[in-house]
Amino acid sequence: MRTYLGIDPGVTGAVAILDVEDDGTQTLTVTPTPCDWVQVGTGKRRRYAVDRCRDLLGDLDTVSLAYLEQQSARPKQGTASSFSTGYGYGVWVALLTAQLIPFAAVPAPRWRARAGLAAQPGAPKKAIKEGVRLAATRRFPTVPISVEHADAVMLAVAAALEHGLDDRRSA
Numbered sequence: 001m002r003t004y005l006g007i008d009p010g011v012t013g014a015v016a017i018l019d020v021e022d023d024g025t026q027t028l029t030v031t032p033t034p035c036d037w038v039q040v041g042t043g044k045r046r047r048y049a050v051d052r053c054r055d056l057l058g059d060l061d062t063v064s065l066a067y068l069e070q071q072s073a074r075p076k077q078g079t080a081s082s083f084s085t086g087y088g089y090g091v092w093v094a095l096l097t098a099q100l101i102p103f104a105a106v107p108a109p110r111w112r113a114r115a116g117l118a119a120q121p122g123a124p125k126k127a128i129k130e131g132v133r134l135a136a137t138r139r140f141p142t143v144p145i146s147v148e149h150a151d152a153v154m155l156a157v158a159a160a161l162e163h164g165l166d167d168r169r170s171a
Contacts, residue, residue: 005066006155014149018156066103067159114158
């Protein structure tokens with residue numbers, strides 16, 4: 001068996017674990033990014049539960065490859081949002097490195113192309129995300145996949161395809 005991970009590092013993201021048996025059978029498990037709700041001023045915010053992120057990776061047997069979605073600052077993105085994005089990305093880089101899990105930080109256009117998703121230059125983010133969710137649910141029809149977690153699923157698929165997975169579709 002080979003195991004591939006897809007990690008969407010945002011606080012609303014997920015870790016997708018794709019197990020591929022020698023006969024090509026695929027099993028998918030999706031876990032939302034472990035977070036806690038923390039009081040910030042008069043409201044509450046999600047913060048990474050780094051210990052639970054570590055435990056999630058530590059509980060896995062040998063991982064063949066993890067794809068971590070590469071993050072960078074974006075125009076019109078606020079400083080707090082940029083900091084949070086960079087922080088989460090750094091947490092996952094550190095945890096993957098500490099657990100000796102081979103990984104690649106992959107820009108979204110590259111993993112989407114590898115997973116067979118058509119490029120959509122200029123398309124609204126919401127439309128792109130929905131396209132990824134549709135592709136993920138078609139590939140794994142028995143697994144409930146939200147729009148927030150679909151990127152992680154297709155990152156795992158792209159990692160498996162990068163390692164020569166026969167493109168059979170099973171759930």
